[in-house]
Amino acid sequence: MEPMTPTISSRAQISKARRVVVKIGSSSLTRPDGRLNVPALRKLVDVLAEEVLRGKQIVLVTSGSIAAGFMPLGFESRPSDISSAQAAAAVGQSALMSTYTDAFGAYDIQVGQILMTAGDTVRRSRYRHAVQVFEKLLELGAVPVVNENDALATSELRFGDNDRLAALVAQLVGADALVLLTDVDGLYDAPPKQPGAQRIPVVNDMSEVAGVEVTGRGSSFGTGGMITKLQSAEMATVTGIPVVLTRAQDVAGALRGEDVGTWFSATNERRTRRKVWLEHAAQMTGRLVIDPGAVRALRDRGASLLAAGIRDVRGDFAAGDPVEIVSEDGELIAHGLIGYDSVELPQMLGRSTHDMVEELGDDYGRSIVHRDDLILVRNTVTDVVTGGGMPVAD
Numbered sequence: 001m002e003p004m005t006p007t008i009s010s011r012a013q014i015s016k017a018r019r020v021v022v023k024i025g026s027s028s029l030t031r032p033d034g035r036l037n038v039p040a041l042r043k044l045v046d047v048l049a050e051e052v053l054r055g056k057q058i059v060l061v062t063s064g065s066i067a068a069g070f071m072p073l074g075f076e077s078r079p080s081d082i083s084s085a086q087a088a089a090a091v092g093q094s095a096l097m098s099t100y101t102d103a104f105g106a107y108d109i110q111v112g113q114i115l116m117t118a119g120d121t122v123r124r125s126r127y128r129h130a131v132q133v134f135e136k137l138l139e140l141g142a143v144p145v146v147n148e149n150d151a152l153a154t155s156e157l158r159f160g161d162n163d164r165l166a167a168l169v170a171q172l173v174g175a176d177a178l179v180l181l182t183d184v185d186g187l188y189d190a191p192p193k194q195p196g197a198q199r200i201p202v203v204n205d206m207s208e209v210a211g212v213e214v215t216g217r218g219s220s221f222g223t224g225g226m227i228t229k230l231q232s233a234e235m236a237t238v239t240g241i242p243v244v245l246t247r248a249q250d251v252a253g254a255l256r257g258e259d260v261g262t263w264f265s266a267t268n269e270r271r272t273r274r275k276v277w278l279e280h281a282a283q284m285t286g287r288l289v290i291d292p293g294a295v296r297a298l299r300d301r302g303a304s305l306l307a308a309g310i311r312d313v314r315g316d317f318a319a320g321d322p323v324e325i326v327s328e329d330g331e332l333i334a335h336g337l338i339g340y341d342s343v344e345l346p347q348m349l350g351r352s353t354h355d356m357v358e359e360l361g362d363d364y365g366r367s368i369v370h371r372d373d374l375i376l377v378r379n380t381v382t383d384v385v386t387g388g389g390m391p392v393a394d
């Protein structure tokens, strides 16, 4: 059995964390001309390698593949169309990994590349497999180096930014803490370039950042800006993982528990990883329109969604896919994992479970979305600042 790490409930305790996920963003790994900033990467590795040699388990989530790949392919700036960005990622990812392999190799530490797509964090079998690979690498003393599988990720199954991916990885490996490294030394109460903007040192509850002005536009090479960092912090903290957000130069201080950046305390809510994913990260494959009685049943009674309350179904999905559930006037009510394929649903709409079992057989006795697979979409802080959660397919 792995020794248990005490729960990390304050910044000072982070030095006791046994397993930490560290995410470094494009903004910190990119030179002004857009190329990979190798000295910055090496400085990060110097700090992380020392921690590994002292016995900490580190998982590194790193951006930089597109940054490292577009110039060698002859693009003048980071390409915005998907196929060019994917080609740049394919070229840049290998350059990125060889730089990490050399840098950690100087400390005799092996790195293992893990390229993930959103699907790996959703499907149970792939998730379990990912858990095993991470565990094995860490057990063998290697540093898993993670990025999104940019070359292959399709737009429907893409995170885009690495902030939310890092929160999901932190949940997947059961990290004691998540460190988000960027080009700004923490969350500010207004965009940092604004005169008078002040760093917020501690956030004990995400509701405290409700009035903070953040932008979704990152630095020249970053993706997502501060919005996806707040989403990431919320995803981690509600599953019991505290977060430090700071600039890359302060990584050593962050891991020692110094007063750098912004500390986001873990909440006691401990929502399950699957529900957090459903709320924040799932790309929806379909939409169910439900009547007012069903809205009340979901909201007030925490009920499962039955066919009787469904008015309309849109999209092409298979049982187990994530769908959004909206009211007749279009208000987003919940996200859920659907229990049936889209082709099965039209014959079921508006019908009682009893009728369907009589006519269609026992297979139709299940709810459409079981309460355990359903999360009411709250007006969370990140929704307030972003003006809505994740993009949802029509």
Ligand SMILES: Nc1ncnc2c1ncn2[C@@H]1O[C@H](COP(=O)(O)OP(=O)(O)O)[C@@H](O)[C@H]1O
Residues within 6 Å of the ligand: 024, 025, 026, 027, 028, 181, 182, 183, 184, 186, 187, 188, 189, 190, 191, 192, 193, 212, 213, 214, 215, 216, 217, 218, 219, 220, 221, 222, 223, 224, 225, 226
């Ligand atoms: N309230 C805020 N506090 C701190 N940074 C903010 C805020 N609002 C917007 N930002 C911007 O977010 C940027 C970081 O996001 P991004 O460029 O996507 O970083 P990365 O590539 O490291 O993920 C910073 O450069 C900063 O200008």
Ligand SMILES: N[C@@H](CCC(=O)OP(=O)(O)O)C(=O)O
Residues within 6 Å of the ligand: 024, 025, 026, 027, 062, 063, 064, 065, 066, 067, 089, 147, 148, 150, 160, 161, 162, 163, 218, 221, 222, 223, 224, 225
């Ligand atoms: N996966 C992409 C990174 C996406 C990105 O820029 O994310 P972020 O570092 O969170 O702004 C890459 O390696 O270029």
